[in-house]
Structures are given as structure tokens and as C-alpha cells.
Amino acid sequence: MEIKLKIWRQKNATSEGTFIDYILTGVSEEMSFLEMLDFLNTTLIERGDEPVAFEHDCREGICGSCSLYINGRPHGPGNLVTTCELRMTRFKDGDNIVVEPWRAKSFPVIKDLIADRSAFDKIMEAGGFISVNTGSAPEANSIPIMKEASDEAFDAATCIGCGACVAACKNSSAMLFVAAKVSHLALLSQGRAESARRARAMVTKMDELGFGSCTNTGACEAECPKGISLAHIARLNREFLKAGIKS
Amino acid sequence: MSKLKSKIPEGPLAEKWTRHKNSVKLVNPANKAKLDIIVVGTGLSGASAISTLAELGYNIKAFCFQDSPRRAHSVAAQGGINAAKNYKNDGDSVFRLFNDILKGGDYRSREANVYRAAEVSNQTIDQLVAAGVPFAREYSGYLDNRSFGGVQVSRTFYAKGQTGQQCLLGAYSGMIRQIAKGKVTMYNRRDMLDLVIIDGKARGIITRNLVTGEIERHSAHAVVLASGGYGTIYYLSTLAVGSNATAAWAAHKKGAFFSNPSFVQIHPTSIPQLNDYQAKLTLMSESLRNDGRIWVPKKKGDKRHPVDIPKDERDYYLERRYPAFGNLVPRDVASRAAKERCDAGYGVGESGLSVYLDFSRAIERLGKKAIENKYGNLFEMYEKITGINPYNEPMRIYPAGHYTMGGLWVDYNLMTTIPGLFAIGESNFSDHGANRLGAGSLMQCAGDGYFILPVTIGDYLADEIKTPKISTDSSEFDKAEKESHDKLSKLMAVNGTQTVTSFHRRLGRIMWDLCGMVRNEKGLKKAMKEIASLREEFWKDVKIPGTIDEVNQELEKAVKVADFMELGKLMCQDAINRKESCGAHFREESQTPEGEAQRIDDEYSYVASWEYLGEGNDHALHQEKLAFDNVKMQERSYK
Numbered sequence: 001m002e003i004k005l006k007i008w009r010q011k012n013a014t015s016e017g018t019f020i021d022y023i024l025t026g027v028s029e030e031m032s033f034l035e036m037l038d039f040l041n042t043t044l045i046e047r048g049d050e051p052v053a054f055e056h057d058c059r060e061g062i063c064g065s066c067s068l069y070i071n072g073r074p075h076g077p078g079n080l081v082t083t084c085e086l087r088m089t090r091f092k093d094g095d096n097i098v099v100e101p102w103r104a105k106s107f108p109v110i111k112d113l114i115a116d117r118s119a120f121d122k123i124m125e126a127g128g129f130i131s132v133n134t135g136s137a138p139e140a141n142s143i144p145i146m147k148e149a150s151d152e153a154f155d156a157a158t159c160i161g162c163g164a165c166v167a168a169c170k171n172s173s174a175m176l177f178v179a180a181k182v183s184h185l186a187l188l189s190q191g192r193a194e195s196a197r198r199a200r201a202m203v204t205k206m207d208e209l210g211f212g213s214c215t216n217t218g219a220c221e222a223e224c225p226k227g228i229s230l231a232h233i234a235r236l237n238r239e240f241l242k243a244g245i246k247s
Numbered sequence: 248m249s250k251l252k253s254k255i256p257e258g259p260l261a262e263k264w265t266r267h268k269n270s271v272k273l274v275n276p277a278n279k280a281k282l283d284i285i286v287v288g289t290g291l292s293g294a295s296a297i298s299t300l301a302e303l304g305y306n307i308k309a310f311c312f313q314d315s316p317r318r319a320h321s322v323a324a325q326g327g328i329n330a331a332k333n334y335k336n337d338g339d340s341v342f343r344l345f346n347d348i349l350k351g352g353d354y355r356s357r358e359a360n361v362y363r364a365a366e367v368s369n370q371t372i373d374q375l376v377a378a379g380v381p382f383a384r385e386y387s388g389y390l391d392n393r394s395f396g397g398v399q400v401s402r403t404f405y406a407k408g409q410t411g412q413q414c415l416l417g418a419y420s421g422m423i424r425q426i427a428k429g430k431v432t433m434y435n436r437r438d439m440l441d442l443v444i445i446d447g448k449a450r451g452i453i454t455r456n457l458v459t460g461e462i463e464r465h466s467a468h469a470v471v472l473a474s475g476g477y478g479t480i481y482y483l484s485t486l487a488v489g490s491n492a493t494a495a496w497a498a499h500k501k502g503a504f505f506s507n508p509s510f511v512q513i514h515p516t517s518i519p520q521l522n523d524y525q526a527k528l529t530l531m532s533e534s535l536r537n538d539g540r541i542w543v544p545k546k547k548g549d550k551r552h553p554v555d556i557p558k559d560e561r562d563y564y565l566e567r568r569y570p571a572f573g574n575l576v577p578r579d580v581a582s583r584a585a586k587e588r589c590d591a592g593y594g595v596g597e598s599g600l601s602v603y604l605d606f607s608r609a610i611e612r613l614g615k616k617a618i619e620n621k622y623g624n625l626f627e628m629y630e631k632i633t634g635i636n637p638y639n640e641p642m643r644i645y646p647a648g649h650y651t652m653g654g655l656w657v658d659y660n661l662m663t664t665i666p667g668l669f670a671i672g673e674s675n676f677s678d679h680g681a682n683r684l685g686a687g688s689l690m691q692c693a694g695d696g697y698f699i700l701p702v703t704i705g706d707y708l709a710d711e712i713k714t715p716k717i718s719t720d721s722s723e724f725d726k727a728e729k730e731s732h733d734k735l736s737k738l739m740a741v742n743g744t745q746t747v748t749s750f751h752r753r754l755g756r757i758m759w760d761l762c763g764m765v766r767n768e769k770g771l772k773k774a775m776k777e778i779a780s781l782r783e784e785f786w787k788d789v790k791i792p793g794t795i796d797e798v799n800q801e802l803e804k805a806v807k808v809a810d811f812m813e814l815g816k817l818m819c820q821d822a823i824n825r826k827e828s829c830g831a832h833f834r835e836e837s838q839t840p841e842g843e844a845q846r847i848d849d850e851y852s853y854v855a856s857w858e859y860l861g862e863g864n865d866h867a868l869h870q871e872k873l874a875f876d877n878v879k880m881q882e883r884s885y886k
Contacts, residue, residue, distance in 0.1 A: 012797060030522040038748070039524055045746050045801065050792050053800055055314065057487040060529045061628065062412055063318040085631050110458055111798040114314075118435065121315050125427040129420035130379045134299040134697050137370075137377035141334065144388030154381035154406055157413060161317055184379065191379050 001027050001093035005040065007052055008100045010109050013116075017109065019098075033076065033086040034059065034066065037099075053112040061085045061225065064160030067167075068113055069100040074164035074223045082162060082225045102163050104172035106210045117163050119209045120177060126205035127198035128181045130191045149187045156184035158226045165220035165228075171212025175233050176220040178202045183232035186239055199239035251504070251856060251871040254658045255359045260877045261341075264363045267659070268702055272709030279304035282708050283467035283716065285452055287439050287494050289316030289422070291324075291415050291689055292672025293473030295696030298421030301430035303701060305708075308465055309422070310434045310454060312489060312803075317419045320475060320487040321692060324411025325532035325625065327395060327403035328375075328689035330368035335392055339400040341365045346878055348687060351397045351577050352652070352680020353830035353846060354880045355507070355854070357873060359659060360677045367694040372404055374697055378417035382406050393621075395685040396533050397577035397885070403686045408532050408625040414689050418696070437463070438803060439494040440731040442470065442501045442668065445723045449668035452494075453724075453731045457803065460796035462732050464724045466717035469667045469708060471700065472498060476651035476673040478511065480811045480818070481763070482755025484648035485517055485530040491807040492814050495655055495674050503655050503663040504856040504869060506676035508814065509822035510652035512683055512831050513764045515581035517647035518632055519601040528647040529632055531604070532625055533685040536574045538609035538618065539642070541565050541581070543593040543602050553595070553603055553641045561603075564588055572885040579682045579831040579844075580885060582646035586764050587842070589645070596643050605641035646764060650688060652679040652831065653821070656856045656871075660703035661695065664858075667711075669704060671695035676854065681830025735795050738805050743788030747804040750785045754778065754808065754815055762819050767835040771823045775816055782812040817857055817866060824868060827851045830883075848880055 002025040010017030024040050031039065034056050041051035057065040066083035070076030076086045091097065099113065107115040145153075157180070165176040182199045185191030191198075214233065221230040256267040274282070282305050286297050289311040301307050311319060331344040344365040349356060376382065376390070382404045383391040392401040406413040425431040436457040443451035443466070451466035477492035478484040499505045516535060517528045542561040549556060564584055566573040576584075585602050594600050610618055615638060619626070626637045635642070655663050655670040657677055662669050672692040679687060761774035785808070793799040828837040828844035829851070837845045853870040860867055 028522055028524070031524050032526075035522070035524040035526055038526055042746055042748065045790060045792055046744075048792070051801060053798050057313060057318055057489045058320060058323045059488055059527045060323060061631075062323050062409065063313075063320070063487060064315075064322075065313065065318055080627070081631060085628075087632070087634075089634070114798065117314060121317070121423060121426075121433075121435075124317075124420070125423045129424040130377065131424065132374075132377045132421075133302045134295075134374055134421070134701070137373040140332070140373045140376040141389050143376065145384060146388055147384045147386050150381050150384045150388075153379075154383075154413070157379075157381050157406075157416065158409060160412075161315065184381070188379055188381065190377055 001029070003027050003091060004096045006096065006098045009052070009112055011111065013108055013110055027088060029089050031088045032084060033070070033088060034084050036088055053114050055114050056084055059084045062160060064162040067102050067115060067162055069102060069167055071098050074102070074167040075225050080225055080227050082160070102167040104166045106172060107163060107166065120161050120163065122209060123174065123178060123202055123205050124181065127201035130185060131194060143189055145188055153184045153187040156180045156187070156228060156232050159228055160226060162225065164223050164225060166211065168219040168223035169212065170217065170219070171215060173214045174206045174211040175214035175236070176224060176228055178206055179232040179236035180228045182239055183235040186235060195239050196243035199236055200243035203240055250664065251656065251869055252658060253357065253871060254660060255357070256659065260358060260362050263359050264366055271702060271706040274705050274709050274712060276304050278712040280306070282306065282711060283308065284469050284471060284704070285465060285467040286310070286471045286473055287452065288319065288473035288475060288674070289419070290319035290321035290473060290475055290672060290692065291411070291418055292692035292696040293319065294415065294418035294422045295693050296471060296473060296671060296700050297431055298418065298425050299697050299701045300704070301425035307425070307431040308434065308467060309431055310437045310439060312436065312438050312457065314435055316422065316433065316435070317416060319415065320490055321415040321689065322412045323487065324689050325408040325530060326534035327393065327405035327410045327686040328372070328414060328693070329395070329402050329686040330372045330404060330690065331365055331402060332369055332372060334390060335401045337400045339402050343400065344368065344402065347398045348678065348684055349680065349878060350881065350883060351684035352682055353844070353883050354680065354852065354875060355829055355873065356678055356680035358875060358877055363699065364678045364691050364694050367698040368690050370698055371690065371693040375414055375417050375693065378421055380406065380413045380417040393534060394537060394575065396536060396575045396581070397684045405534065408534065408622060411689060414693060418693065438806065439474070440497060440734070440806070441727045442498045443723050443727045444501055444665065445717070445721060448666045450717045451719065451724065453727045455731070458798060460794070460799065462728055464719035464728060466719045468711045468714060468717065469669065469704060471669045471671060472655065472674050473671050473696070474674045476654065477814060478648045478651050480755065480815055481648035481759050482751045483520060483525060483528050485514055485528055488527055491810065493807055493810050495670070496810040496814055498655060498663065498665065498668060500859050502665050502859070503668055504858050505653070505817065506656040506854050506856040507653040507681070507821065508818045508857065509762065509825065509832055510681050510830065511648060512578055512650040512652060513582045513646045514649035515578050515585055515646050516604060516644045518629065519596060519598070519643055519645040529628065530647070530649065531629060531642060531644060533578065535604060535622060535625060538621070539574065539604040539606050540608060541574055541602055541604055543588045543595060547592045562593070569885045576885045577682060577684060582764055583833060585646055601643040601645045603641035604644045606637060610638065648759070648763070650683055652676065652681060652683055656854070660706055661700050662703070662707060667707060669700060671700050681832050735802065735806070738789070738802065738809065739791055739795060741786060741789050741791070743790045745788050745790060747789055747791065747801055747808055750781065750789060751804070751808045751811070753781055754811055757781070758815055758818070762822055765833050765835060766822050768823055771819045775819045778812060778815045778819070785809070785812060820866060821855055821857065824855060825851055844883070
């Protein structure tokens, strides 16, 4: 099939970007979206143009590298898929496809479709961990944890840190990302001791890094490729409140 | 004859590690704070080493090519992590885990290293649980286990099909805590291009900043490579497309011996190739073989829909050939058996290059809910890619390049042949012999990083406490930086007509066909010739757009492929040298009448370690003889 692409091109962090149109023929339904971009890049390189820079690595929806805003949605059409899992079967001959990087103040564009998401690591550094040194762990089965709590913690912990939640949010809030980690660790007895402090530290850092506030529109949950639930934000709020009362 | 001193401690097997820990030199806390360590790679082995070394007080400089350390490819490990906890009371023990790994590796690894890997496995689970890894639990609240290929006990801890992600994020969280404390400086988006050696010791690395293109110098008292494997040499593999051998290969060319490079695991259960543009193959966890049954039609070229083929017209060939282990035979055995059926014309799918993995009986027996609980995310992943719902009809699977047992040679301290250069996790050769058992990779990575390296590196660094900070202002750094720069300029200057990827695809094809699941001398020699001419063509006609001084993903790929051209040759050379079959290395010339791998213990019970002797020269082979004092070498039968 033939598709019409409109892709954000930007030389580097300091230059201005613009949309460039490409018509790509010979696209197969069996391609993934990124394989379609690989194909475009091959075409561009062969005719002496610069290929489109985009981020990707595992190409199976788990590393969180891929991060394209496709036709106005993070990771494109469909639910519970990352860009690398998106297949061209979703599109048909003659379709227009607009491809942009994540748009958020805290995720500045580095080149073309690559945005700098290191702000997420900074938030994690503020408290996204359990303070246990290697060697001081007790025997694993000495900490029984209710299966339900453990399963819910797992669901929260499946966050891949891609940033779709931020890209989807009109305020570019990172609440779902922060909530997933706070909730994951608060649900486990190993992580309880620090949970209020963790919530406060991570939220403070999030604000400091320029992410917007949460107004509970739920856009993040709708676009999260891992289906992280908004309920985790409620738990984050409880932990945050506790931190406020304690301090 | 051999330059290889493995430094295995004296004493009974079960006491070696304890004795060693009691005798290695220590570095006092004040001195640790004066010592710098570089760690390249932030997967499970790198991240666990970084956090632990930083907790001990060393100053760490950590490097990864990804935008965040959390994305390293350990994240994609699916099925689980082994430990000898014996929670199931099914007779498991450290010795049995050790014995299974050794046997699974077809007796081509070191007893002492393997025993130690098994020994620290229990502590690893404790550590990961304490760090918040949400492993699967039973309703009692205690940890659950499942069984995995090649063994007869249930010792695998898991977090659905995302065990690697959860373990990695656990280790990453420990590491970022140390970044926040200022004990770790994180350098994201860096490719290591070269190793810097001063007075015979590893003292630093040269990196390329993947954003600015700048060539940078970094120094330390010791360098640790945790840079993973080289399975992407096949182009299509289950690895992340960014995975590469560049760091390890640079170290090799600077004097680190490379061991058993031809030992590559071809994973039996990957989603088959769908089209010619495909960039990678997606793994379906081996854990699926716990409940899935593998079959092909009994009739050649049977084009009926799988659900329309009656049970008695299906050949459950693993159950038929290996009644004791059935669908749970080790990976190499399962892969070859699939290839054998497909080559014989019984394969399914359009290309005839796939077999069925069927869950219908398990769903009947346990219910859909139970299967969903165990494998839900894998089934979803399969459906997303293929459009087929595996609850209703069987998956189609085929083997794919996966894990490299070979890697940099290390001694018992995990130090390479270059003093001060260590290699951990998949980047070393040490624990898995000629074939790795499922759920053994996470186990080794975390064990190396949390519990082994932090002890053994002290033995080296204790003699470095008087060494001041290493300056990057030296002729050695000048030279290494210039060489890196020259290499990149040379690549850019080719300015040919063919894309990097087209070369990578062609190299991958040669390796897959001639140095993949089945090898023979004629084919390997042909491969070496073809690689040599492809390499020549690459350096004459590769086309890399853009410049060095910017984000240039094509240049990144070109560096990787240039290394693979050299590594591919060495893999073939190693495979030619080893005329026996063992584990994943199957030489057609050496098989039993039933078509199983035939080891030749008298001649090949050694680690083949290769020394680089400069461009244009052949590698020199060094043998480290393997001794088995605690187990009897058996024929590896799973019948």
C-alpha cells in the first residue's frame, strides 16, 4: 500500500523543527510501524537523504524506548500497544499518518522523533526504591505477602517508563508514572516503611522538573500501553496526604 | 603452554567460595572512597554490581547506550530466575542446581564457577524480594515456583512472563538510589569504543556521546564490562536491536581472550519471521513449554487448519523422542528437533518453517483462567504480533538466535586476561558451558553483580589503594581516542552505496545458515570465505549519511556491524576447531546413530580461548582444560 507520512524533523535540540511530507509506496500490512519507518529510512538513505531518527530497542513492548505520537495519540491507534507493537494492519492504502515526538516541556526534543526523558530517572532517584543494601535482605519467604496485594503491586510495576502518560496529558503531568511506583512499593510490606516519604519526595521532584498537575482526566490511563490503572493515583494521593500529616 | 590461570581456590567444591571469601584481600572503607570503577552496561549484572559497589563505598562511573539504564535488555527476559531454595520440597539443593547447569551446559564449563553460581542463587532471591520485586505468590502469601526446561524440579521464581523486567527494575532502583547519593555518576547514551590500558592495566574507556557525537575519555582504577551478548550477529534474533559486541570486542582486541565464541543458544520458541523487513524475532518464553505441547502434522505438507487435524494425526515429536523430559527438554535439543522436522518437510505455516505450540489440553485440564494467570501477557503479545488468539488455536513457533554462552574469558575472580578488566553476566563465558538452561541467565547476572564481583574485585583493588586518580591526560588516552576517531572517520569516508542494515542482514544470513543450529566443516569454511569478502565489500561500499558530530544512528549501527564482521569469523574458526558436538554446538560430523550430539571428552574438555594477534593475523588458541572432580560426565540424555 501507499501511505502519506507527515513527520516531525528537527536537526537538534536547539534548532527549530518542522513537518516534512513523505509518500511511501510498497508498504506491506505485515510490517510493524517501526519496520515501516525502517523501510522509509532505507529509501531515504539510498537516495542520499538523512534518515529519520527515532528511539527503539527491544521491539517487543517491554523496554519503553519507543515513543511516537501518531495521529494525535501516544503509540498511535489501538489500546495497550507500544509503538513497536503497532502493526500496519491498522492502516490502509492512501492513509495520512502524522508522526511526532512526545510533546512535553519536561521531555525536550533531541533530534527528529527522539525526546529526552531523563526527567523520569530523576524522579526515580528522588525515591523510587526500597532502601535495602545488598546483603541485608532477610530470607525471602519470611515476608509473606497477600497474593492480591502482590498481584496489584505487579500490575503497577509493569510500567515501562515510556512517558505516554505525560504525552497524553494536557498538563504533561507525570502522576501516573509516579503513582505506579509509589503504589507498587506501598503495596508490599518491604516497601511500606518508606512509602509516605517516598510519595512526597517523588511528587516534589516531579513538580520541580516542570511536569504539570493532575486534574484526573484519565487520559494517561487510556493511553498507557501497559494499562496502569488510575486507582494507583488514588493510592499515591493517600500516601502523599499521610506524608503531609506526619511532617 | 597456557597463559590462563583460572585461580580456582583449593578445597572441597562446596567450601571453595567460602574459603575464597575468607582469604581475598579487603579494602577498608576510607580507601574504597578513593577508588573509581567504570561499569559498562546497566542490565541486571551491571545494575546489581553498580548498586552494590557503590554501597560498599567505591565511586562508580556507569555507562549505557540507552536513554535510561532501565531499558537494558535484561528487561526482556521472560520466564524466570532459578534458585535452589527447595521451597517445593522436591529434593532440590545447591548441588542439584549446580549439577543441572553443568549437565545442561554439556560439561563445558568450570565446576567451581558453576557451583558458586548455584550457591549464591538463594541470596539473590532474598535480595530481589527485599528490593520490591513482585515475584508470583501463592494464596498463602509465600513465593511460587514453576518448572523449566532441562530439569525435573520446580525452582524457578517468576513474575508472569516479565521476570526480567521486574528483576532489572529492582536492581535499577538500587542503582538510582546510589546515583542520588552521588556515589554513581550515570552516563546515558554512550557507546564504549575502546579500552585504555596503562602499564598493562585497564584504566579507562573511550566513549562516543550519542547525542553530541563527542569522543570522550573516562578513567578509573578498574573497568567492569557488563555489556551482554552478541546474538544480534544473526541480525534476526530475540535480542534488542541495539545490543552489540562493541565493548567486549574492543577489550578483546586490546588483549582480553575470547572464549567459546561459537557457543550460541538458539531458542526454540520464537515467533517465526513474518516478512523481509523484519528487524527482530520475538521470543515466546520457554515457560510455555510447561503447559504447551509441541507438534507437527504426521502427514507431510498437511495444509489443514491445526484445530482440524485430529490428535492421532499429530506428531508430538518431543514427547515421542524424549519421553522422560517431553516438551521440557533443554533449548538446544528442542531447537534442533524443530529444525529436523521442518527440514524433513513437516513444518507448518506458509514457509514450512514453524511448528505448533498447543495449549488446548492445558486449557481443558486447568481452565482458561489458570492459563491466563500464568501466561496472559505472552498470549497477548503473540496475538498482537500475529493476529492469532492462542486460546483458540496453537501458536506457531520457530527457533531464533538468543543467548551467547561464549564471551570474554574470566578467572574465578571474574577478571579477564587484562589485569583490572572484569566481565560479568552474559559478557563472560563462565557458567553456562555449551548451552544455558532456562532461567539461568538472570540467576547468573544477579549473582555476579550482587554477590561475586563486589568480593572479588576487592582482591585486585586492594593493591591499588596507593594509586592516585587516573589522569585522562596521558599518551595512552591520546592514542586510544585518536584510534576511535580514526575508525569512525574511516567508516564515514567510505561513502558507498549500500546501507549498513543490508550488510548486517547478509552477514546474519551467512551465520544463521552455516554457523547456527547445525554446523559442518565445509559450511564453516565457506562461511569464513563469505564473511571475508562481505567485510571487504562493507569497507568499500557502506553508506553512512550525516556526520560524526551529531545523533547518527546509522553510524552507531555501522560500528556494530564492523565488529560483527570480525567476530563472525572468529565464531566460525572456533566452530571449526571444535570437531565434537556439545550442547548448542552441533557438528554434523559428530553425532550418535540417533542423531543426538556426540561429545568427544578426551579431546575437547577444554575452554577454547582465543587471543587476538592483530589485523590480518589468525587468532591464537589457548586451552583451559576442564576437570570434573565432583560429578561424573554423563551422556546428556533426556530420553
